Amino acid sequence: MKGHLTKGQLIQYQFKLVSDSYLEEIAGHLQACAECRRHLEQLRRKFAALDLLREDVQASQELISQVIEQAAEGPHVKRGAKYLEAVQTGFRKSAWIASAAAVFLVGVLFLAAYLSRHAPERPTDLAEREIAPGIAMEKKAPIIGEPGLLVAKPSEPGGYLAGLGGSVAHEAVMSEDAPFAPASAIELVTLPRRDNVQITIYNSADLTLARERRNLTLKKGWNWLQFMWANTLIDPTSLSLEPLQEADKIDVQQLVFPARLRELGRWLIRSEVSGRVPFEITYFTSGLSWRAFYMGTLSGDEKTMRLDGFVRVGNNSGEDYENAQTRLIVGKVHLLDQIAELAKRPYPYGMPMPLGGLRGYGAFGGETGAAVTNGEAEAGLGYLWGDIGGLRRREIRKEGLSEYFLYTIEGTETIPDKWGKRLLSFEAEDIAVKSLYKYDEERWSEQTIRFVSFSNDKKHNLGDTPIPNGTVKIYSQADEQGYLSYVGGTDIKYIPVDEEVELNLGPARLVSVEPILMDFKTDNYVFDGKKNVAGWDEVRTWKIEVTNTRTLPIEIEITRGFGTACWTLQLEDKDVSYEKYDATHARFKLTLEPRGKRAFEYTVTTYHGTREEVMAKR
Amino acid sequence: MGYDERLYPQIEQVASMDNTDESLIAAYCQGDKTAFGEIVRRYADSMLGYLTRMSRDREEAQDLFQETFKRVHEKAHTFGGGTFKNWLFAIATNVAIDGLRRRKRLRLVSLNQPVDCPGSDEEFGTVVAADNRCNPYDQAIKAEQAEQVKQAIELLPDRQRATLILAYYEQLSYQQVAEALGCSIGTVRTQMFRALRKLADRLPDIGQGVE
Numbered sequence: 095m096k097g098h099l100t101k102g103q104l105i106q107y108q109f110k111l112v113s114d115s116y117l118e119e120i121a122g123h124l125q126a127c128a129e130c131r132r133h134l135e136q137l138r139r140k141f142a143a144l145d146l147l148r149e150d151v152q153a154s155q156e157l158i159s160q161v162i163e164q165a166a167e168g169p170h171v172k173r174g175a176k177y178l179e180a181v182q183t184g185f186r187k188s189a190w191i192a193s194a195a196a197v198f199l200v201g202v203l204f205l206a207a208y209l210s211r212h213a214p215e216r217p218t219d220l221a222e223r224e225i226a227p228g229i230a231m232e233k234k235a236p237i238i239g240e241p242g243l244l245v246a247k248p249s250e251p252g253g254y255l256a257g258l259g260g261s262v263a264h265e266a267v268m269s270e271d272a273p274f275a276p277a278s279a280i281e282l283v284t285l286p287r288r289d290n291v292q293i294t295i296y297n298s299a300d301l302t303l304a305r306e307r308r309n310l311t312l313k314k315g316w317n318w319l320q321f322m323w324a325n326t327l328i329d330p331t332s333l334s335l336e337p338l339q340e341a342d343k344i345d346v347q348q349l350v351f352p353a354r355l356r357e358l359g360r361w362l363i364r365s366e367v368s369g370r371v372p373f374e375i376t377y378f379t380s381g382l383s384w385r386a387f388y389m390g391t392l393s394g395d396e397k398t399m400r401l402d403g404f405v406r407v408g409n410n411s412g413e414d415y416e417n418a419q420t421r422l423i424v425g426k427v428h429l430l431d432q433i434a435e436l437a438k439r440p441y442p443y444g445m446p447m448p449l450g451g452l453r454g455y456g457a458f459g460g461e462t463g464a465a466v467t468n469g470e471a472e473a474g475l476g477y478l479w480g481d482i483g484g485l486r487r488r489e490i491r492k493e494g495l496s497e498y499f500l501y502t503i504e505g506t507e508t509i510p511d512k513w514g515k516r517l518l519s520f521e522a523e524d525i526a527v528k529s530l531y532k533y534d535e536e537r538w539s540e541q542t543i544r545f546v547s548f549s550n551d552k553k554h555n556l557g558d559t560p561i562p563n564g565t566v567k568i569y570s571q572a573d574e575q576g577y578l579s580y581v582g583g584t585d586i587k588y589i590p591v592d593e594e595v596e597l598n599l600g601p602a603r604l605v606s607v608e609p610i611l612m613d614f615k616t617d618n619y620v621f622d623g624k625k626n627v628a629g630w631d632e633v634r635t636w637k638i639e640v641t642n643t644r645t646l647p648i649e650i651e652i653t654r655g656f657g658t659a660c661w662t663l664q665l666e667d668k669d670v671s672y673e674k675y676d677a678t679h680a681r682f683k684l685t686l687e688p689r690g691k692r693a694f695e696y697t698v699t700t701y702h703g704t705r706e707e708v709m710a711k712r
Numbered sequence: 713m714g715y716d717e718r719l720y721p722q723i724e725q726v727a728s729m730d731n732t733d734e735s736l737i738a739a740y741c742q743g744d745k746t747a748f749g750e751i752v753r754r755y756a757d758s759m760l761g762y763l764t765r766m767s768r769d770r771e772e773a774q775d776l777f778q779e780t781f782k783r784v785h786e787k788a789h790t791f792g793g794g795t796f797k798n799w800l801f802a803i804a805t806n807v808a809i810d811g812l813r814r815r816k817r818l819r820l821v822s823l824n825q826p827v828d829c830p831g832s833d834e835e836f837g838t839v840v841a842a843d844n845r846c847n848p849y850d851q852a853i854k855a856e857q858a859e860q861v862k863q864a865i866e867l868l869p870d871r872q873r874a875t876l877i878l879a880y881y882e883q884l885s886y887q888q889v890a891e892a893l894g895c896s897i898g899t900v901r902t903q904m905f906r907a908l909r910k911l912a913d914r915l916p917d918i919g920q921g922v923e
Contacts, residue, residue, distance in 0.1 A: 105908045111901045136917075141908070143915045144880060146858040147865070151764050153756035153777070161778055162749045165785040516852065578849075 099123060099130045104137050289372070293509075294421040294500075295384045295407065297562075302382040302411070304328075306375050307338065312365040321375075322358040326412035332378035335361050343367050381411030382509075384422050386519065386564030388586075390597075391578060392527070392546070394571045396646060399527045399548065403519035403561070405501070407509055414510040420517070422501040424562045424588065499560055525554045533607040534653040542650070544582060544602040549594045561589040568599055605686075607652055608639045612695065620704050629704030639693040642686040652682040660701040660709050667694040733796035741788050748788075752781055755797075758882060759804060765877045766808040768866055776811050780804045794891065801878060801892035809870045857916045864914035872907035875900055 099107075099120060106112045107120040124130050291306040310319065323330055330351070337344040343366040351359050365371075384407045391400045407420060503517050527548045532538075546568060551557040566586050569578040582599030589595045613635040620629035642648050659677040675681040686692060701709045733751065740747040759780060764773040783803050791799055865873060871893070878889045879900070886904070890897040 101912060102905070102909060105905060105912065109904060109908060111905050137912065140912060140915050140917055143857060143861050143918045144911070146854065146861050146918070147765065148881060149761070151757060151761035153760040157760070157774055157777065158749075158752055158756050161752050161781045164778065164782060165748050165752075166745060 098127065099133070101133070101137070104130070104134050108134065108137060108141070288416065290419070291415055291417065292419040292421065293382060293415055294423060295382050296423045297384055298424075300380040300383070302379050304377055304379055304413075304415070308373055308375065309370045310373050311370050312344070312363065312368060314365060314368040317363040317365055319361040319363060320358060321361070324357040327379050327381040328411075328413070329378040329380070330357075330359060332376075333359060334376045335363075336374050336376075338372040338374055340365075340367050340371055344371060379411045379413065381409065383408045383410075386562040388561075388564060388566040390546070390566060390568040392568060392570040392581065396529050396570060397526065398523075399525045399546070399568075401520075401522045401525055401556070403521070405503065405517045405519045406514055407507070407517060408514040409509045409511055412511055414508075416508045416510075417506040418509060419506050420503040420509070422503070422562075424499040424501070424560070499562070501559075501562075520559075522555045525556060529648070531602055531605050531648055531650040532653070533650065535609075536653075536655050538601075540607075541601040542605045542607055544599040544605075545596050546599060547594060547596040549592065550589045551592045557591050560591055561586070561595075563588045566597055568597065604643045605648055605650065606641045607650070608641075609654075610637045610639065611635075612637045613697075618705060620708075622704075627703070629706070629708070630702050631699050631705055632702065633697060633699045635695060635697045637693055637695045638682070639691070640684065640686060641691045643689060645688050647688055647690075648686050650684060650686065652684075653679055654682070654698075655679045656698055656700050658700050658702070658706070660706045662699050662709075664697045664699075665694070666696075670694045672696075733800075734793070737788055737791050737796055741791075748785060751784070751796075755800060759800070762801070762804060762877060762882055763808055765865070765881055766805075766874065767811060768862065772811065776804070776807050779811070780807045783807065795888070798884075798888050798891035801882070801884070801888075802894060805874050805878070805892055809874065812870055857918055860914075860916045864911055867914065868907050868910060872903050872910075875903040876907045876911075879904055 103120060107117060107124070110117060112120075124134060288306045288308055291304065294303040294305075296302065319335065321333065333349060335346050335349075337346070345364045347362045347364055349359050349361050384405050386403060386405050388404065389402045391402075393399065405422060407422075409415065501519065503519070507515060507517060509515050525548050527546050530545045530547065531542050532545060533542050548554050549556070550561055563586060565583060567583040568581040570581050571577075572579040584598045584600070586595060586597065611634060613633075615633050616630050617633055618629075618631040619627055622628040636654070638652060640650060640652070653675060655678055657678065661678075663672065663680055665672060665682075670682055670684045672680050672682045680698075682694075682696075684692070684694070733754070736747040736751050736754075740751070756777075760773055760777050763776045763780070764770055767773045767776055780800075780803055784800065787803070865876065868876065874893060875889055878884045878892055879886060884892065886897050886900045889904075890900045893900065
């Protein structure tokens with residue numbers, strides 16, 4: 095075997111795709127050639143990626159039972175496979191039946207053509223009455239009503255179907271009267287794919303504003319644009335269409351929802367120009383959501399932390415968003431109706447009247463189901479509507495919008511329906527952090543809790559933007575190879591700029607605190623006139639043992655409660671300090687060396703009954 | 713009153729017949745309806761796994777699963793010996809390829825469905841994510857890599873994909889794959905080789921992270 099083995103030969107060898115003798119020949123070469131062995135190893139590593147999809151799929155009992163029942167019942171198909179039956183078995187079984195059907199169909203078409211030429215014209219209303227509901231469009235406008243389009247749609251999750259009607263045949267003399275939609279001779283022009291799409295997701299409500307840009311080819315005169323939202327959660331009442339160029343020569347006159355046709359609307363556009371014109375289509379949809387989460391990695395000495403912020407965007411809207419610029423809003427939006435409920439309505443009629451917020455924004459001015467109150471619209475949505483050129487931005491932008499905060503994710507993302515996607519929001523290195531352990535029996539029983547704190551400010555390499563609420567997981571460098579160990583996690587609330595945040599990382603097993611009651615006595619009894627006890631002192635001596643089994647020094651705060659506001663405390667150990675935390679609690683602070691253990695004692699005297707009054711007077 | 717000892721040999725005989733797929737399908741053809749249930753249970757997981765990989769969509773795989781066993785039910789009398797498993801996978805492959813063709817046909821009429829947009833399949837990513845919860849970096853990287861592998865397999869022509877899945881994931885021998893696909897073993901090797909050549913260029917290197 096001359097020269098080195100080719101990639102093809104290595105594949106044939108690895109997967110035994112050639113004869114045994116040839117395999118032996120290749121094996122002999124591999125034994126002698128280190129470079130080919132290395133290439134083979136690389137190839138094996140490459141194909142090892144296939145094992146990432148080696149999952150164990152388990153059929154549910156329900157599915158198995160259905161199949162068995164199906165067989166027991168006979169040839170019927172109960173679930174899902176109806177279409178298969180029609181397409182596959184129906185046409186496959188008998189070719190001659192299909193041939194006969196085709197001949198019959200051709201005959202019927204000829205007959206229909208003949209009759210249509212020779213039949214006397216009938217009034218339109220009569221024709222309308224005689225055509226069965228649901229197929230009227232097919233008779234009047236065959237292309238829009240093409241059964242293939244309508245039949246295919248339900249099997250395509252997401253993706254509304256839109257077609258651009260060509261001009262009504264009045265090009266030479268443009269009629270001022272708008273044509274009646276169903277009666278128009280509509281030409282179907284395929285709607286081009288989106289040039290740009292921008293989605294703005296509000297996390298406080300099930301609300302997303304989608305804005306997409308498409309180049310539509312208009313003809314001079316009246317044009318129809320058809321928009322379908324079947325199987326999506328688009329709010330049809332929020333649909334808006336605006337030309338981005340030639341706005342003075344293009345007039346989007348009305349959006350009609352034809353009777354008997356569900357989940358589609360048609361825009362009537364009067365154009366004085368012909369050719370390609372960029373348009374922006376905007377609408378509200380539900381089903382998109384986002385949440386923030388963070389990953390903090392503590393340095394080896396736990397004095398600094400790297401913080402990565404992520405955003406997970408989920409799409410259950412029924413629509414695929416391809417190369418979408420994604421913007422996220424932090425803040426509360428007040429909705430009159432839930433968009434999802436609106437989208438489920440078969441006909442978008444009878445919507446509530448809008449409040450002032452969105453007035454003056456095209457189709458929103460008429461009827462909207464997502465009105466925003468209290469001037470919030472001007473702060474939030476008004477901003478969004480006004481920024482048409484915003485699609486060009488690619489850098490991370492975080493902007494304050496009154497009570498809102500707007501996050502723009504860098505670049506564009508494709509978020510198909512039913513998918514979730516994690517996007518990087520920010521990265522910050524070397525954030526100075528303070529680790530602190532806390533012990534407070536009244537709050538956490540006998541556990542020591544670990545906290546990490548830092549500030550969202552410039553000094554801590556943060557502070558460009560508030561940090562939205564989300565989950566934080568903290569890891570620490572476990573060794574020099576960079577392996578991480580999980581330290582703890584918590585939920586954080588919205589952190590404004592310049593605000594300090596303290597993350598509760600949960601119980602710390604390597605730091606323990608053990609309070610031991612060393613002595614207890616009562617003293618200074620006071621008796622009233624009837625020789626009953628009216629007041630006394632309780633004196634307790636506590637020994638607190640603190641153990642640090644970590645390899646790092648630690649700071650710890652120990653909070654002790656006394657159950658009364660009248661107490662005095664004596665602390666002998668000068669290395670330990672304490673402060674009166676509140677009326678009934680004292681807080682001790684101390685530092686422990688790595689793998690250190692220390693104990694300190696204090697004596698607390700609490701005063702009861704009349705002794706309480708005496709001490710208060712002092 | 714003692715037992716009727718003749719019962720025991722009869723039970724033994726039925727049990728031993730139940731051990732093979734071929735005897736089950738024969739029993740089913742003779743009217744034993746429970747035999748069909750046993751066949752379905754025996755192959756349910758591997759069949760659903762195969763169809764999920766072929767269709768990339770759990771929902772669709774379930775439909776194809778039903779269609780496959782429906783055809784087994786209808787065509788059981790045509791099973792003419794040989795290995796039942798190969799016959800079953802042959803039916804499943806035909807059903808899956810028909811299903812994929814149908815889906816492609818339907819896609820053509822959609823006016824703005826992104827053609828290159830992956831379907832709604834989250835099983836693989838979910839499984840990978842669940843495997844490695846301890847480290848989010850690894851988790852994210854594995855999910856990305858699994859997605860790349862899935863897309864690489866998706867791009868293969870139907871026959872090549874079927875060959876690869878049967879031989880690699882279902883671990884059928886090339887001879888068995890040939891029987892399942894109704895072609896020669898040489899064709900199977902050729903299809904497999906072409907599939908692997910393409911994958912060699914498209915698969916991620918799992919030794920390295922994903923950017």
